[in-house]
Amino acid sequence: MAGDKIGPYTVERVxxxxxxxxxxxxxxxxGRRVAVKVVHASLASDPEFRRRFAAEIDAVRRVGGFHTAAIIEADPYGDPPWFATAYIPGPTLAQHLAARGAMSESELRGMGAATAEALVAIHGHGIVHRDLKPSNIILTDDGPRVMDFGIARVLDATRFTHTGLVGTPGFLSPEQYLGQDVTGASDIFALGAVLVAAAGGSAFHGKEAVALAYQAVHKEADLSAVPERIRDTVRRCLAKDPAGRPSARALLNELAESGGDGPQRAGDRQKFTETPASFHRRDTIPAEPPTGLEPLVAADAHRTLTVNSDGITFRQLDEYSFAWAVISDIEQETGRTDWFLKIRFVGHNHVQQYFLTAPDEDTLRDWSDRLTLFVGTFLRLVP
Structure with missing residues (x-):
């Protein structure tokens, strides 16, 4: 697929x-990077889907790119239909939580307020997301971006007719399960479940979709992981009756009152790791590489380190590559501008050690943070 054309855009990778x-x-x-989304042929064959798809793209364009990835160009009547958005390389909230763990109360307030602010803009244009979840929220230096809103509504409307409910169990509202009118209040319910997940818990428990549906409709959410001072706010977000939930604007005001410093602000950004940091092998290596993260390329005058979905490659005079399947542990230590890595291998005491010098402290911090986010998908960060 690399090198293929989609409209005027040249594909690099999936x-x-x-x-x-x-x-x-x-x-x-x-030469600008974009994310191009190509619609499945099964959906593209439905004329009603194409009509709704074109209408929703127009609606999303009106919202703009401050709270999401702005749509740059689209061809809803192409073969297949596609649209291109600005490429946002930051980690998703799901990736951030996998790498770093639960957020603090202050981070929860900051992330929740910024996401509620995005919903204010989205709902203000008559759009309902319908599938808000941690993997649809990208964390950037200037705030979370909510991805794929609006498009979710046309997908939902098309697939409900043919195959039933569309969405993510654990984040769907009672009215979505019951086939009732879906409004912006459903997104508030989903944000409540997102806040529980970001606090390290689960609003509803189990892996079976039927069990999650029953709990969403009939059982109170589990808020034990949520800090006490914001627990009532999250409880009201997860009210069974849509009328009992706050609006996006009211939720924004409530979460912003006491302030918050989620991971979205570059000036206040916390390091994702302490120094030194250790990563240990997970029981199961993910079959799919992380999405939304650029491969890490760190280099000084003599050496280059590349970390991507295939593994880790180190180049000096020669090149050494190690797949994730053979790596058991990674340790990193940082000085003022020095970066020292130790890599151990499955079933061996052998250790590879690498040393790079960053041009400044900010670059070193960026290397360290990005290593933690990327490696955290394959290995487990040890507290």
């Missing part, structure tokens, strides 16, 4: 796959 289609990292003719 970023992800989902219920709607594939997402590709691509370049514009001017």
């Amino acid at each position: 970023l992800g796959r989902g219920g709607m289609g594939e997402v590709y990292l691509a370049q514009s003719q001017g």
Whole structure:
């Protein structure tokens, strides 16, 4: 697929796959990176889907890119239909939580307020997301971005007719399960479940979709992981009756009152790891590489370290590559501008050691943070 054209964009690689289609990292003719989403043929064959798809793209364009990835170009009547958005390389909330663990109360307030602010803009244009979850929220230096809103509504409307309910169990509202009118209040319910997940818990428990549906409709959410001072706010977000939930604006005001410093602000950004940091092998290595994260390339005058979905490659005079399947542990230590890595291998006492010098402290911090986010998908960060 690399090198293929989608409209005027040249594909570099696959970023992800989902219920709607594939997402590709691509370049514009001017060299700018974009995310191009191509619709599945099964959806593209439905004329009603294409009509709704075109209408929703127009609606999303009106919201703009401050709270999401702005749509740059689209061809809803192409073969297949596609649209291109600005590429946002930050980690998803799900990836952040996997690498770092539960958020503090202050981080929860900051992330929740910024996401509620995004919903204010989205709902203000008459759009309902319908599938808000940690993997649809990207953390950037200037705040969380909510991905794929609006498009979720046309996907939902099309697939409900053919195959039933669309969404993510554990984050769906009671009215979505019951086939009732879905409004912005459903997104508030989902944000409540997102806040519980970000606090290290689960609003509803189990892996079976039927069990999660029953709990969402009939059982109170488990808020034991949520800090006490914001627990009532999250409880009201998860009210069974949509009328009992706060609006996005009211939720924003409530979470912002006491302030918050989630991981979205560059100036206040906390390091994702302490120094030194250790990563240990997970019981199961993910079959799919992380999406939404750029491969890490760290280099000084003599050496280059590349970390990507295939593994780790170190180049000096020669090149050494290690797949994730053979790596058991990684340790990193940082000085003022020095970065020292130790890599151990499965079933061996052998250790590879690498040393790089960053040009400044900010670059070193960026290397360390990005290593933690990327490696945290394959290995477990040890507290």
